[in-house]
Amino acid sequence: MINIAKVYDVLAKEFEKYSAPVVDLVEAQTKDPFKILLATILSARTKDTTTSEVVNAMFEYIHTPEDLAKYTREEIEEMIYPVGFFRNKAKSLHKLPEVLKNKFNDRVPEEIDELLELPGVGRKTANLVRTIAFRKPAICVDVHVHRISNRLGYVQTKTPLETEMKLREILPEKYWLNYNSYLVAFGQNHCTPRNPKCSTCPIYDQCERVGVETKWIDK
DNA sequence: AAAACGGGGGC
DNA sequence: GCCCCAGTTTT
Structure with a gap:
């Protein structure tokens, strides 16, 4: 069973090494x-x-x-x-x-x-x-969040909307605000569409699908 | 459900 | 040269 809180904590800690592109972009300017x-x-x-x-x-x-x-x-x-x-x-x-x-x-x-x-x-x-x-809690599902949520085994969904609704159920609201940023950063740096860097993955032990073929997700 | 839309940057 | 980018709109 996935421990979402633990995953969140690990990614939050890793986060300083990454960047949250759009959020940084707009917050720096306006x-x-x-x-x-x-x-x-x-x-x-x-x-x-x-x-x-x-x-x-x-x-x-x-x-x-x-x-x-x-x-x-x-x-x-x-x-x-x-x-x-x-x-x-x-x-x-x-x-x-x-x-x-x-x-x-x-x-x-x-x-x-x-x-x-x-x-x-x-x-x-x-x-x-x-x-x-x-600054309202929200879950925005982009390609990264969709891919990673499925890869980790949080959800088994076909469309981003399905993923959003499922995450809305299983992800405590207090995580919503930053969760997207963390997952996107994670998706860009480790859990990439092709050839994910599982060997250096910070949440390797929390992933149920290491090495599993993911073409059905990545398209 | 699938196609169309797109230049720019990384490697 | 090939791959990817925090998708939306139109068929």
């Missing part, structure tokens, strides 16, 4: 929920260093939804070009001020269901904004 929202949307499937450069440049000119609304979709594309999926993200960002204004009175909402109404925001981003901007 506490403004709107800017955090922008940075978080742009960070999807994108290296944090790339996101950081783009976001820094944007924050020179854009501080509010009104500022963002002044730009055309093409101008936004040009602005965010180095991040991946820039056309999709520009489309979302271009529409964002309108939705914030019409539905949320120009404020970034705090509830998951509300955040999900924003363009470019899916479950992972909604949860991430909630934790970073509002």
Whole structure:
């Protein structure tokens, strides 16, 4: 049986050796929920260093939804070009001020269901904004959390949403705030998609699936 | 359920 | 050159 508390403690201790990319990125630059929202949307499937450069440049000119609304979709594309999926993200960002204004009175909402109404925001981003901007407990399941939770044997799930719901059941809420960061850092440094570094794994003795074929998870 | 979207950085 | 990146939207 997995001891989640123990795993958490070990990873927490290891954590100083790692970094929590997006959290560090936005917290170093702003506490403004709107800017955090922008940075978080742009960070999807994108290296944090790339996101950081783009976001820094944007924050020179854009501080509010009104500022963002002044730009055309093409101008936004040009602005965010180095991040991946820039056309999709520009489309979302271009529409964002309108939705914030019409539905949320120009404020970034705090509830998951509300955040999900924003363009470019899916479950992972909604949860991430909630934790970073509002310090509310949330579980955001990205590829790392999904993969590792299955590899360790916490869950046996097909979709990230299933993983999120299962973790919501079995993971005590007091761990939610930092758990994602720890698991992501762990996923980048040890429990990698291919060829995980099991020989130097800090929670080797807590893993039920060492050496088990994981292609069914990793895809 | 699957496809489309993507440039940048690491090795 | 190949692999991966704290996914979302559209078919």
